[in-house]
Amino acid sequence: MRTIKDIAKLAGVSRTTVSRVLNNSGYISEKSRKKVMDVIEETGYVPSQHAKSLRTKQTKIIGVILPKISTDTSSRTVDGMNEVFGEKGYQILLTSTNLDKEKEIEHLRLLQNRQVDGIILLATNTDEDLVEEIRKSKVPVVVIGQEVAGDSEIPSVIFDDYGASASLMETLIDNGYRKIGYIGVESSDRAVGVLRKQAYIDAMEKHNLEIGETWIQTGDFSIDSGYEAARRIFEGSRNVDAVFAATDRMGIGAFKYLRKERLSIPEDVAVVGIGSSETSRFIDPAMTTVEYEFEEAGRTGAEILLDILNGEANVPVKKLLDFKLVSRDSL
CATH class of the missing domain: 1.10.260.40 (lambda repressor-like DNA-binding domains)
Structure with a gap:
């Protein structure tokens, strides 16, 4: 050689x-x-x-921490990063936490020991322990998907989760639905677990609509958890006429339950979700959803990190991305 x-x-x-x-x-x-x-x-x-x-003193390697590698959200976000990093000669090192928030801290430390130049974290939470670990990081960290509340120095790329959910709720109500159940996730996830649920509650209160005792249920992002959440909603109240799922995958779980119960979509019950996943387009009927530009989130996060590495001034601390309502046949 x-x-x-x-x-x-x-x-x-x-x-x-x-x-x-x-x-x-x-x-x-x-x-x-x-x-x-x-x-x-x-x-x-x-x-x-x-x-x-x-x-x-550079490795030209960027560490990327994903909640799950196999999801449509993760793959599209990584595709966006690759566009930017590839042009600048950087490679990506992927790790997955499998939705375990404790592993987010573990993987932050792991990647720093691998001497990456920077880290992009697709976070599922931003609790105090995680924020403190990011502050202590020896390399710059950019967070995608969660706003780092109370910290003005950690850059984040976020979606308008409250606005997207409010838009879906107004669409349901405008189409005549009044008894709307909700499937969310744990509140440790601020974007999905808190903001989307709050928009649902605010819309019901705004239109003076009652929320039944069993109408709000929690899943874990999976299709099976959406199925079980839908079962709990309808076992408590058979007159629910719509289900708003905080993610498409949980919405697909609700589809499965409703079909098992021989309820037609949308004639008997409407179903909407968030994410505009590939599956949401191809199920029958296709699901009304909100589309996020996950590729754009990846590109934006990569550009912010490169700006930091290059010592650029005026790097944005928070970048809010827009959404698009995709009306299909499930309502």
Whole structure:
């Protein structure tokens, strides 16, 4: 394997000159640059990334912490990151917490020990322990999906979860639905567990609509949990005429339960969700949902992190992304 010393000898220049050409730093005459580049082309020399990282103190690797690798949300967000990082010569190292919030802290520490240049965290919570761990991080961290409340220094890319849920509720009510059940998640997840639920409650109160005792149920993002939540809603009240699921996957679970009970969608019960997943388009009837630009979230998070790494001024601390209501046949 060729080394910088070999390239310098063949080109008749110093190792410092070769290093400057490779790193595009310092002054080199055009004549010397051409000599080095000609030898590199002739020999097919590829510089060692490890050796380069020792010189520049950069690994060109970004750690990305996902709640689940297999979800449509995660894959689309990572696709957006790859567009930006790939153009700048960065690679992504993925880890998954499997929705275990304790592992978010564990993986933050793990990635720092792997000497990544920065970290993007698709967070499921922003409790005090996690925020403190981000503050202590030796590398910059950008959070996607959760606003870091009470901290003005941790950059975040968030969706308008309250606005999206309010828009869905107004759509349901405008279409004549009044007895609306809700399937959410635990309140440790502020975006999905708190803001979306609050928009549901506020809309019901705004229109003077009663919320039945069993109409608010909690799942864990999975289809099975949506099924069980729907079962609890309808076992407590058979006259519910619509189900608002905080995620498409839990909405699909509600679909399964309603079909088992031989209830037609939307003739007997309407179902709406959030996420605009691939499955929500292809189930029958297709589900009305809210579409988030997950690829844009990934691109935005990557751009913010690169700006921080490059020492740019005026990096945004919070970036709020818009949503789009996708009306289909489930209401």
